[in-house]
Amino acid sequence: MEQFAPVKRSEDGQPVRYLIVDDSVFARKNLARMVESFGGQVAGEAGDGVTAISEYDRVSPDIVLMDITMPQMEGIEAAEKIVREHPQARIVMVSSVGYQENIVAALQRGARHFVQKPVKPEVLYEVIKYVMREDGVARGAGAGA
Amino acid sequence: MRMELIQPFINSADAVLAQGLHAPTTVDHLTMEEQAYRRKGVAAEVCLSGEIEGRIIFDLDPDTAVRVASRFAGAELPSSDDLVRETVCELANQIIGNAVTTLNDQGFHFRVHPPSLHTSEHGAKSSEDTEALVMCFNTEPGKVFMNVALRYHPQGVNEHAAIAG
Numbered sequence: 001m002e003q004f005a006p007v008k009r010s011e012d013g014q015p016v017r018y019l020i021v022d023d024s025v026f027a028r029k030n031l032a033r034m035v036e037s038f039g040g041q042v043a044g045e046a047g048d049g050v051t052a053i054s055e056y057d058r059v060s061p062d063i064v065l066m067d068i069t070m071p072q073m074e075g076i077e078a079a080e081k082i083v084r085e086h087p088q089a090r091i092v093m094v095s096s097v098g099y100q101e102n103i104v105a106a107l108q109r110g111a112r113h114f115v116q117k118p119v120k121p122e123v124l125y126e127v128i129k130y131v132m133r134e135d136g137v138a139r140g141a142g143a144g145a
Numbered sequence: 146m147r148m149e150l151i152q153p154f155i156n157s158a159d160a161v162l163a164q165g166l167h168a169p170t171t172v173d174h175l176t177m178e179e180q181a182y183r184r185k186g187v188a189a190e191v192c193l194s195g196e197i198e199g200r201i202i203f204d205l206d207p208d209t210a211v212r213v214a215s216r217f218a219g220a221e222l223p224s225s226d227d228l229v230r231e232t233v234c235e236l237a238n239q240i241i242g243n244a245v246t247t248l249n250d251q252g253f254h255f256r257v258h259p260p261s262l263h264t265s266e267h268g269a270k271s272s273e274d275t276e277a278l279v280m281c282f283n284t285e286p287g288k289v290f291m292n293v294a295l296r297y298h299p300q301g302v303n304e305h306a307a308i309a310g
Contacts, residue, residue, distance in 0.1 A: 023259060024238065026231035030218055069238070069259055096242020097257060099249035116246070117239045118165050118217075 004125050006039025017043040019061035021052040023070040031065055034121045049073025056082050068095035076106050083110030090131050150295045151278055157243035158291055162284055165217045171283045178277035187229050188263035189237040195255025199295035202263055203237040209287030234260040
Protein backbone atom coordinates (compact mmCIF):
# COMPACT_ATOMS: atom_id res chain seq x y z
CA MET A 1 0.00 0.00 0.00
CA GLU A 2 1.13 3.53 -0.79
CA GLN A 3 2.80 5.33 2.11
CA PHE A 4 1.87 8.89 3.07
CA ALA A 5 3.56 11.57 5.12
CA PRO A 6 2.36 10.93 8.70
CA VAL A 7 -0.49 13.02 10.05
CA LYS A 8 0.22 13.75 13.74
CA ARG A 9 -1.51 15.61 16.53
CA SER A 10 -0.07 19.11 16.75
CA GLU A 11 -0.36 19.36 20.53
CA ASP A 12 1.97 16.45 21.29
CA GLY A 13 3.25 15.11 17.96
CA GLN A 14 1.67 11.73 18.68
CA PRO A 15 -0.01 9.61 16.01
CA VAL A 16 -3.69 10.28 15.33
CA ARG A 17 -5.83 7.64 17.08
CA TYR A 18 -8.78 6.18 15.17
CA LEU A 19 -11.98 4.35 16.05
CA ILE A 20 -13.12 2.33 13.03
CA VAL A 21 -16.81 1.43 12.89
CA ASP A 22 -18.12 -0.92 10.21
CA ASP A 23 -20.14 -4.13 10.35
CA SER A 24 -17.75 -5.67 7.81
CA VAL A 25 -14.50 -7.00 9.29
CA PHE A 26 -13.06 -6.87 5.78
CA ALA A 27 -13.87 -3.15 5.51
CA ARG A 28 -12.46 -2.45 8.98
CA LYS A 29 -9.20 -4.20 8.14
CA ASN A 30 -8.88 -2.27 4.88
CA LEU A 31 -9.49 1.04 6.66
CA ALA A 32 -7.03 0.04 9.40
CA ARG A 33 -4.35 -0.61 6.79
CA MET A 34 -5.03 2.79 5.25
CA VAL A 35 -4.86 4.80 8.48
CA GLU A 36 -1.69 2.98 9.48
CA SER A 37 -0.20 4.03 6.15
CA PHE A 38 -1.06 7.62 7.23
CA GLY A 39 0.98 7.07 10.41
CA GLY A 40 -2.14 6.61 12.56
CA GLN A 41 -3.04 4.10 15.26
CA VAL A 42 -6.23 2.07 15.50
CA ALA A 43 -7.44 2.69 19.06
CA GLY A 44 -10.60 0.62 18.69
CA GLU A 45 -13.04 -1.07 16.37
CA ALA A 46 -16.80 -1.60 16.44
CA GLY A 47 -19.25 -3.48 14.27
CA ASP A 48 -22.41 -1.51 15.04
CA GLY A 49 -23.55 1.88 16.29
CA VAL A 50 -24.25 0.79 19.87
CA THR A 51 -20.74 -0.60 20.31
CA ALA A 52 -19.31 2.50 18.63
CA ILE A 53 -20.76 4.71 21.36
CA SER A 54 -19.28 2.62 24.18
CA GLU A 55 -15.97 2.30 22.37
CA TYR A 56 -15.81 6.07 21.89
CA ASP A 57 -16.23 6.54 25.65
CA ARG A 58 -13.57 3.92 26.31
CA VAL A 59 -10.80 4.95 23.88
CA SER A 60 -11.46 8.71 23.25
CA PRO A 61 -10.18 8.62 19.66
CA ASP A 62 -9.08 11.65 17.66
CA ILE A 63 -11.19 10.56 14.67
CA VAL A 64 -14.04 8.11 14.13
CA LEU A 65 -14.49 6.50 10.72
CA MET A 66 -18.16 5.48 10.72
CA ASP A 67 -20.12 3.32 8.30
CA ILE A 68 -23.83 4.14 7.86
CA THR A 69 -25.70 0.90 7.16
CA MET A 70 -25.14 -1.32 10.18
CA PRO A 71 -27.20 -3.63 12.38
CA GLN A 72 -28.65 -2.56 15.75
CA MET A 73 -27.97 1.15 15.30
CA GLU A 74 -27.05 2.88 12.05
CA GLY A 75 -24.04 5.15 11.77
CA ILE A 76 -25.84 8.48 11.50
CA GLU A 77 -27.76 7.88 14.72
CA ALA A 78 -24.59 6.72 16.48
CA ALA A 79 -22.75 9.82 15.25
CA GLU A 80 -25.50 12.06 16.59
CA LYS A 81 -25.39 10.40 20.01
CA ILE A 82 -21.59 10.62 20.22
CA VAL A 83 -21.53 14.30 19.22
CA ARG A 84 -24.29 15.09 21.71
CA GLU A 85 -22.10 13.75 24.51
CA HIS A 86 -18.78 14.85 23.00
CA PRO A 87 -19.26 18.02 20.90
CA GLN A 88 -15.57 17.99 19.94
CA ALA A 89 -15.85 14.51 18.35
CA ARG A 90 -14.51 14.31 14.80
CA ILE A 91 -16.60 11.80 12.89
CA VAL A 92 -16.07 11.00 9.22
CA MET A 93 -18.83 8.95 7.62
CA VAL A 94 -17.50 6.22 5.30
CA SER A 95 -20.25 4.57 3.30
CA SER A 96 -21.10 3.23 -0.11
CA VAL A 97 -24.51 4.92 0.16
CA GLY A 98 -23.53 8.47 -0.72
CA TYR A 99 -26.67 10.19 -1.92
CA GLN A 100 -27.13 13.81 -1.07
CA GLU A 101 -29.93 13.26 1.43
CA ASN A 102 -27.75 10.88 3.44
CA ILE A 103 -24.74 13.18 3.38
CA VAL A 104 -26.80 16.18 4.50
CA ALA A 105 -28.41 14.13 7.29
CA ALA A 106 -24.99 12.98 8.51
CA LEU A 107 -23.52 16.49 8.48
CA GLN A 108 -26.58 17.99 10.18
CA ARG A 109 -26.29 15.43 12.94
CA GLY A 110 -22.66 16.13 13.70
CA ALA A 111 -20.42 14.34 11.20
CA ARG A 112 -17.51 16.44 9.92
CA HIS A 113 -17.11 14.86 6.49
CA PHE A 114 -18.22 12.06 4.17
CA VAL A 115 -16.14 9.60 2.12
CA GLN A 116 -17.79 7.24 -0.33
CA LYS A 117 -16.78 3.58 -0.65
CA PRO A 118 -14.82 2.12 -2.27
CA VAL A 119 -12.40 4.32 -0.38
CA LYS A 120 -9.45 5.74 -2.26
CA PRO A 121 -6.53 6.12 0.20
CA GLU A 122 -5.54 9.50 -1.25
CA VAL A 123 -9.08 10.83 -0.75
CA LEU A 124 -9.32 9.61 2.84
CA TYR A 125 -5.87 11.03 3.54
CA GLU A 126 -6.90 14.51 2.39
CA VAL A 127 -10.13 14.31 4.41
CA ILE A 128 -8.21 13.29 7.55
CA LYS A 129 -5.80 16.19 7.11
CA TYR A 130 -8.72 18.58 6.59
CA VAL A 131 -10.71 17.36 9.58
CA MET A 132 -7.70 17.47 11.89
CA ARG A 133 -6.74 20.92 10.63
CA GLU A 134 -10.27 22.26 11.32
CA ASP A 135 -9.44 22.34 15.02
CA GLY A 136 -5.82 23.30 14.47
CA VAL A 137 -4.62 19.98 15.85
CA ALA A 138 -2.78 18.45 12.91
CA ARG A 139 0.73 19.13 11.80
CA GLY A 140 3.14 17.99 9.12
CA ALA A 141 1.71 15.87 6.32
CA GLY A 142 2.53 17.15 2.89
CA ALA A 143 1.42 15.42 -0.26
CA GLY A 144 1.39 11.64 -0.39
CA ALA A 145 4.92 10.31 -0.58
CA MET B 146 -37.40 -5.67 -15.82
CA ARG B 147 -36.93 -1.94 -16.28
CA MET B 148 -33.43 -1.15 -17.53
CA GLU B 149 -33.42 2.20 -15.72
CA LEU B 150 -33.45 0.17 -12.50
CA ILE B 151 -30.76 -2.26 -13.63
CA GLN B 152 -28.30 0.06 -15.34
CA PRO B 153 -27.08 1.76 -12.13
CA PHE B 154 -26.19 -1.67 -10.72
CA ILE B 155 -24.25 -2.65 -13.84
CA ASN B 156 -22.42 0.69 -13.86
CA SER B 157 -21.67 0.47 -10.16
CA ALA B 158 -20.40 -3.11 -10.31
CA ASP B 159 -18.18 -2.22 -13.23
CA ALA B 160 -16.77 0.85 -11.44
CA VAL B 161 -16.28 -0.77 -8.02
CA LEU B 162 -14.66 -3.90 -9.45
CA ALA B 163 -12.42 -1.95 -11.81
CA GLN B 164 -11.30 0.42 -9.06
CA GLY B 165 -10.77 -2.24 -6.41
CA LEU B 166 -9.06 -4.71 -8.74
CA HIS B 167 -7.08 -2.08 -10.65
CA ALA B 168 -8.14 -3.71 -13.93
CA PRO B 169 -11.04 -3.39 -16.36
CA THR B 170 -13.97 -5.83 -16.35
CA THR B 171 -16.21 -7.18 -19.09
CA VAL B 172 -19.81 -8.33 -18.86
CA ASP B 173 -21.17 -11.47 -20.45
CA HIS B 174 -23.91 -14.09 -19.91
CA LEU B 175 -26.54 -11.37 -19.62
CA THR B 176 -29.74 -13.39 -19.29
CA MET B 177 -33.24 -13.11 -17.88
CA GLU B 178 -33.77 -15.70 -15.21
CA GLU B 179 -36.61 -18.06 -15.85
CA GLN B 180 -35.79 -20.73 -13.30
CA ALA B 181 -35.31 -20.39 -9.55
CA TYR B 182 -31.96 -18.94 -8.54
CA ARG B 183 -29.21 -21.53 -8.19
CA ARG B 184 -26.24 -20.54 -6.09
CA LYS B 185 -22.83 -20.94 -7.78
CA GLY B 186 -20.47 -20.26 -4.88
CA VAL B 187 -20.68 -18.05 -1.80
CA ALA B 188 -23.52 -15.60 -2.25
CA ALA B 189 -24.60 -12.42 -0.46
CA GLU B 190 -28.09 -11.04 -0.75
CA VAL B 191 -29.12 -7.42 -0.20
CA CYS B 192 -32.80 -6.49 -0.01
CA LEU B 193 -34.36 -3.13 -0.85
CA SER B 194 -37.68 -1.85 0.39
CA GLY B 195 -39.53 1.37 -0.38
CA GLU B 196 -40.36 2.91 -3.75
CA ILE B 197 -38.16 0.23 -5.31
CA GLU B 198 -38.22 -3.22 -3.79
CA GLY B 199 -36.57 -6.54 -4.42
CA ARG B 200 -33.17 -8.09 -3.97
CA ILE B 201 -29.71 -8.32 -5.49
CA ILE B 202 -27.46 -11.35 -5.06
CA PHE B 203 -23.69 -11.42 -5.56
CA ASP B 204 -22.11 -14.78 -6.06
CA LEU B 205 -18.41 -15.74 -6.22
CA ASP B 206 -16.61 -19.03 -5.89
CA PRO B 207 -14.37 -19.12 -2.78
CA ASP B 208 -11.04 -18.99 -4.64
CA THR B 209 -12.17 -15.95 -6.61
CA ALA B 210 -13.32 -14.27 -3.38
CA VAL B 211 -9.86 -14.70 -1.81
CA ARG B 212 -8.17 -13.28 -4.91
CA VAL B 213 -10.61 -10.33 -4.98
CA ALA B 214 -10.04 -9.66 -1.26
CA SER B 215 -6.27 -9.68 -1.79
CA ARG B 216 -6.53 -7.22 -4.66
CA PHE B 217 -8.76 -4.90 -2.65
CA ALA B 218 -6.41 -5.09 0.34
CA GLY B 219 -3.28 -4.63 -1.74
CA ALA B 220 -1.70 -7.70 -0.13
CA GLU B 221 -1.99 -11.48 -0.34
CA LEU B 222 -4.50 -12.63 2.24
CA PRO B 223 -4.69 -16.16 3.64
CA SER B 224 -7.74 -18.11 2.56
CA SER B 225 -10.44 -18.65 5.17
CA ASP B 226 -14.20 -19.10 5.26
CA ASP B 227 -14.57 -15.84 7.14
CA LEU B 228 -12.55 -13.92 4.58
CA VAL B 229 -14.63 -15.36 1.74
CA ARG B 230 -17.92 -14.48 3.43
CA GLU B 231 -16.72 -11.00 4.36
CA THR B 232 -15.47 -10.30 0.87
CA VAL B 233 -18.70 -11.30 -0.82
CA CYS B 234 -20.79 -9.24 1.61
CA GLU B 235 -18.60 -6.14 1.43
CA LEU B 236 -18.42 -6.31 -2.36
CA ALA B 237 -22.22 -6.47 -2.44
CA ASN B 238 -22.43 -3.61 0.02
CA GLN B 239 -20.18 -1.32 -2.00
CA ILE B 240 -21.68 -2.08 -5.40
CA ILE B 241 -25.25 -1.77 -4.22
CA GLY B 242 -24.52 1.34 -2.17
CA ASN B 243 -23.13 3.14 -5.19
CA ALA B 244 -26.09 2.12 -7.36
CA VAL B 245 -28.52 3.18 -4.67
CA THR B 246 -26.82 6.57 -4.58
CA THR B 247 -27.55 7.03 -8.28
CA LEU B 248 -31.18 5.92 -7.95
CA ASN B 249 -31.73 8.08 -4.89
CA ASP B 250 -30.32 11.12 -6.64
CA GLN B 251 -32.91 10.40 -9.38
CA GLY B 252 -35.63 10.83 -6.76
CA PHE B 253 -36.34 7.28 -5.62
CA HIS B 254 -36.47 6.67 -1.91
CA PHE B 255 -35.96 3.27 -0.40
CA ARG B 256 -34.13 1.47 2.35
CA VAL B 257 -31.11 -0.78 1.86
CA HIS B 258 -30.86 -3.64 4.32
CA PRO B 259 -27.43 -4.96 5.40
CA PRO B 260 -26.14 -7.87 3.30
CA SER B 261 -26.81 -11.39 4.46
CA LEU B 262 -25.33 -14.65 3.28
CA HIS B 263 -27.56 -16.50 0.88
CA THR B 264 -27.13 -20.03 2.08
CA SER B 265 -29.82 -22.04 0.33
CA GLU B 266 -28.92 -23.82 -2.88
CA HIS B 267 -31.98 -22.41 -4.62
CA GLY B 268 -33.75 -19.07 -4.29
CA ALA B 269 -37.35 -18.22 -4.88
CA LYS B 270 -38.47 -18.37 -8.48
CA SER B 271 -38.93 -14.96 -10.07
CA SER B 272 -42.45 -13.76 -10.61
CA GLU B 273 -43.69 -11.80 -13.59
CA ASP B 274 -43.15 -8.45 -11.92
CA THR B 275 -39.86 -9.32 -10.21
CA GLU B 276 -38.12 -11.16 -13.04
CA ALA B 277 -34.40 -11.35 -12.44
CA LEU B 278 -31.52 -10.32 -14.64
CA VAL B 279 -28.39 -12.42 -14.25
CA MET B 280 -25.01 -11.23 -15.44
CA CYS B 281 -21.43 -12.36 -15.11
CA PHE B 282 -18.55 -9.92 -14.75
CA ASN B 283 -15.28 -11.29 -16.03
CA THR B 284 -12.46 -9.98 -13.88
CA GLU B 285 -8.80 -10.95 -13.59
CA PRO B 286 -9.37 -12.82 -10.29
CA GLY B 287 -12.39 -14.68 -11.70
CA LYS B 288 -16.10 -14.50 -12.43
CA VAL B 289 -18.45 -12.37 -10.32
CA PHE B 290 -22.15 -13.12 -10.77
CA MET B 291 -24.86 -10.54 -10.08
CA ASN B 292 -28.54 -11.43 -9.97
CA VAL B 293 -30.93 -8.48 -9.81
CA ALA B 294 -34.68 -8.79 -9.18
CA LEU B 295 -36.28 -5.40 -8.59
CA ARG B 296 -39.59 -3.76 -9.21
CA TYR B 297 -41.26 -0.45 -8.55
CA HIS B 298 -43.47 -0.52 -5.52
CA PRO B 299 -46.94 0.23 -6.96
CA GLN B 300 -47.70 2.98 -4.46
CA GLY B 301 -44.17 4.34 -4.72
CA VAL B 302 -44.41 4.62 -8.51
CA ASN B 303 -47.57 6.69 -8.24
CA GLU B 304 -45.96 8.99 -5.71
CA HIS B 305 -42.78 9.29 -7.78
CA ALA B 306 -44.81 10.02 -10.92
CA ALA B 307 -46.78 12.65 -9.06
CA ILE B 308 -43.60 14.31 -7.83
CA ALA B 309 -41.92 14.08 -11.23
CA GLY B 310 -45.03 15.39 -12.95
